[in-house]
Amino acid sequence: MPEQPGDAAAAAASAAPLDVLVIDNDKDHAQAVAESLARIGYRCTVATSGPEGAKLLDDRAFDIIITDLMMAGVDGLEILRRAKENLADVEVILITGHASISSAVAAMQQGAFHYLEKSGIAELRAVTNSAAEKVRLKRANLELNRRLDEKFGFEGVVGASPQMNDVIERLKRIAPTDATVLIQGETGTGKELVAQALHQNSPRKKKAFVALNCAALSENILESELFGHVKGAFTDASADRVGKFEFAHGGTMFLDEVGDMPLPTQIKLLRVLENGEITRVGSNDPIKVNVRIVSATNRNLEDAIEAGTFRSDLYHRLKVVTIRLPRLAERSQDIPLLIDHFTKQFAKRHNKHVRGMSTAARRKFVAYPWPGNVRELRNFVESMVVVDYDGLLDVDDLPSELSDASDAVQTxxxxxxxxxxxxxxxxxxxxxxxxxxxxxxxxxxxxxxxxxxxxxxxxxxxxxxxxxx
CATH class of the missing domain: 1.10.10.60 (Homeodomain-like)
Known part of the structure; x- marks a missing residue:
């Protein structure tokens, strides 16, 4: 089986020896600790005073620090404070021959990994191994995230074709900004996934991502959903209600099928874009909101402008940056990647053991024209995972649309x-x-x-x- 990114990162992290700094004004004890840890693979450096240890901390990076608590000049708690300030992932173990509850509490509150009395070296070695395991886990996670950021920086946007590489590169440039973005593409091409990727890779990612389908609601309900309403604004308005824009304050608002938004609502949306203000239905009081707007449509908005169903000024406000998503038929070389991605996803969701998809079934997938794009492929793979009984997705698991289709690849x-x-x-x-x-x-x-x-x-x-x- 090919090595997965997580396996590689974990292997690299666990293989790297860890650097340990031992600080103890008892020179013999410090040397004994260092020699014991060196025998099991740690690279140890010894300092026999607090000031010497502090200087080493300024000059070099360490993964684990074992320090005596009671030292002249610079004590163990000061070493702990400096280590946590300068080395984000370091783990610090405090040892002392004069244990007290107050010093233990202070050490743990400042982020010490462990606090123990000077006793047998075996116990200290066991604690060091536990600290090393935590350091390695953090290192593996950091390495995995770095690799994912390089290759799969936008989770859910799966593809290695030139078309999708262009989309991802464009997303990387757009995401850190506050620019409004218009995503264009047929139904099922993954417009909401792209909007989520923009949000997750932006400075707003810790705030809300709020999505609303503008085509699914009538004009009155849509305005209430977007802007909220006050009590008594209409028959069923029995209490004040916060709208999506207020809920998304500080985050991202995704307006799907924005081309179907009624003209009166378009005017109110334009005000949000121009002034950063909304007014609840039934109220005259403006409310400031700080929201990035990402919209999507499968319609040609320029044709809608010509037809008088979409405002030209709103169109230009929404399309500061435009992203066009290709049809799946235009990026057929991504089909094997998508098959594998969704197979793993749905095998996990439905608690099924699936080895993969047969070549014969893959031929059917590659030959199919995919009018429903990625969403249709996703649904087909889920269907096959659900009905499969032998761990191999094969032609007997295919939905009727695919099983009846020719498997002659249309190049x-x-x-x-x-x-x-x-x-x-x-x-x-x-x-x-x-x-x-x-x-x-x-x-x-x-x-x-x-x-x-x-x-x-x-x-x-x-x-x-x-x-x-």
Missing amino acids: PIAAQQGLASLVGRPLDELERLFILETLNAAAGNREEAAKMLGIGERTLYRKIKDYGV
Whole structure:
């Protein structure tokens, strides 16, 4: 099984030796502790006074600090304070021959990992191992997050195709700003996931992300949902109600299907964008809100402006930055990645053990035109996971839409030009084209491409080399 990012990060973190600073004005005890820990793989440095230990802390980084509590000049609590200020992930163990409840409480309140009396070195070694485990876990998590930020920085936005790489790079540039964003794309392309990714990677991520579908509500209900209302504003308004904009204060407001918003509501939304103010239904008192607005639509808003159903000034306010999401058919090489992503997700959700998807079933997925885009693929994979009984998603698990479809892969060449345009071209040229398109459909996975082509991996490798693919 291929090593997962988390496995690699954890392995790297656990393999790295940890640096331990031992500070004790009892030189013999300090040396004995250091020698004992060195025998089990720690890199130890000894300081025989508080000031010497403090200087080492200023000059070098350590993972674990073991310090005597009672020392002249700089005591153990001062070492603890300096360590926590300068080294975010360090763990500090305080040892003393003069234990007291008050000193123990003070040590733990300042973030000490452990506080113990000087006794046998075996106990100290066990505590050090526990501290090391905590340090390694934090290191593994940091490394994993770094790798995920580099490669999968926008959780839920799955794809390695050039089209999706362009989208993700654009998102990385936009996310840290407060610019309003208009996301355009067909139904099911993942517009809300992109909006969530923008929020999660922005300075507003600790505040609320609030989503509302503008097409699902009537004008009056939509305005009440967006702006709230006061008691008595209409027949059923029995109490004041906070709207979505107030709830999203400091965070992000996602307006899905904004192209279906009624014109009177568009005027009120424009005021929010221009002045940062909302007025509850039935009230005349403006309320300041600080909200980033991200909107989405599957409609052509320029056509809506021409038709008089969407305001031009609002359109330009909403589209400071525009992101266009490609149809799944336009990024078919992401299909294998999406299959694997959703298979893992739904196997976990439904408590099923699923090894993967067969080549025959994958052919059906690659050949299907995906009118419902990623949402349709997601639903199909979930259906297959639910009905599967043998741990392998195969053609017998396919929904009827896929099982009845042809599994002849429509390559871009065939789809755009038709097979007739290929007549008369050399066979080796056609073979090269179809190998290239199959590799694209398999997201560059040569093993998967070889299965789809019905040839051995070694044969495929040879042809790739011969054709310079």
